[in-house]
Amino acid sequence: MASSQQKVLAIHPDDTDTPDLCLVRLDRDTSEVALLRWAALRHRVTPRQRRFVTEAVHTLPRADTDPYRTPFAVVLADIEVHDRVTALEACVGFGILDRLGILRDLAQDPESSVLLRAYYITPEWQGKGIGRTACSARLLHPLIFEIAPEVTEVVLCVDDDNEAGLRTYRAAGFVFTGVRHDGPQGPQQVMSRPVRTGTLPAPCLSEAR
Numbered sequence: 001m002a003s004s005q006q007k008v009l010a011i012h013p014d015d016t017d018t019p020d021l022c023l024v025r026l027d028r029d030t031s032e033v034a035l036l037r038w039a040a041l042r043h044r045v046t047p048r049q050r051r052f053v054t055e056a057v058h059t060l061p062r063a064d065t066d067p068y069r070t071p072f073a074v075v076l077a078d079i080e081v082h083d084r085v086t087a088l089e090a091c092v093g094f095g096i097l098d099r100l101g102i103l104r105d106l107a108q109d110p111e112s113s114v115l116l117r118a119y120y121i122t123p124e125w126q127g128k129g130i131g132r133t134a135c136s137a138r139l140l141h142p143l144i145f146e147i148a149p150e151v152t153e154v155v156l157c158v159d160d161d162n163e164a165g166l167r168t169y170r171a172a173g174f175v176f177t178g179v180r181h182d183g184p185q186g187p188q189q190v191m192s193r194p195v196r197t198g199t200l201p202a203p204c205l206s207e208a209r
């Protein structure tokens with residue numbers, strides 16, 4: 001990890017044991033990104049969780065062909081990624097920011113919104129506060145600002161029966177918008193959080209690595 005890189009502070013009373021994290025864009029052409037992409041393609045969630053999310057092996061190639069989608073890795077900040085072993089150790093989650101997708105059905109102002117999709121933490125790292133920290137405003141908003149500075153709202157869809165997902169997003173400050181969506185596996189809630197770009201210290205972006 002570059003010494004100039006700031007670490008992420010705990011944002012939840014239970015997050016004292018949560019490791020420091022970075023979000024690293026996967027649409028860049030660096031050796032670190034190549035290794036993290038390789039690692040992300042090897043992620044597997046549990047069979048039960050496949051109802052709720054599609055892994056990077058499917059969603060990353062799709063994102064690569066869509067200029068509106070920005071894939072990112074959730075990375076343990078204390079591990080220096082220099083080979084496949086360290087990439088596998090460091091890359092503990094994945095997500096995509098989508099500036100188009102189905103935003104028209106979900107957001108009041110699609111032009112000023114971004115959709116968080118395909119978000120997961122790998123099973124061995126779940127339950128440690130990483131899920132709520134990686135999608136917190138502190139980490140996610142600087143990345144959103146870098147991709148689309150005009151965005152004022154981040155939205156997502158979560159299945160009604162995805163208890164872990166609902167708790168994670170609520171803990172990260174997302175609230176149910178009142179809009180419901182027919183997801184591929186059943187009814188979903190649309191949740192959102194305002195993006196206030198005036199408060200962006202950019203603690204941990206790919207440029208810093």
Ligand SMILES: CC(C)(COP(=O)(O)OP(=O)(O)OC[C@H]1O[C@@H](n2cnc3c(N)ncnc32)[C@H](O)[C@@H]1OP(=O)(O)O)[C@@H](O)C(=O)NCCC(=O)NCCS
Nearest residue numbers: 052053120121126127128129130131132164165167168171
């Ligand atoms: C949802 C997910 C990202 C949460 O990540 P995580 O790192 O395990 O979550 P955290 O440790 O930060 O915990 C966040 C909250 O979820 C709760 N939680 C975590 N796992 C849970 C589980 N299996 N059942 C119920 N609640 C759970 C935690 O108790 C915590 O709630 P709290 O803040 O009210 O105490 C992760 O479980 C995951 O990747 N699931 C599969 C993919 C998925 O569902 N993605 C979301 C698609 S919309």
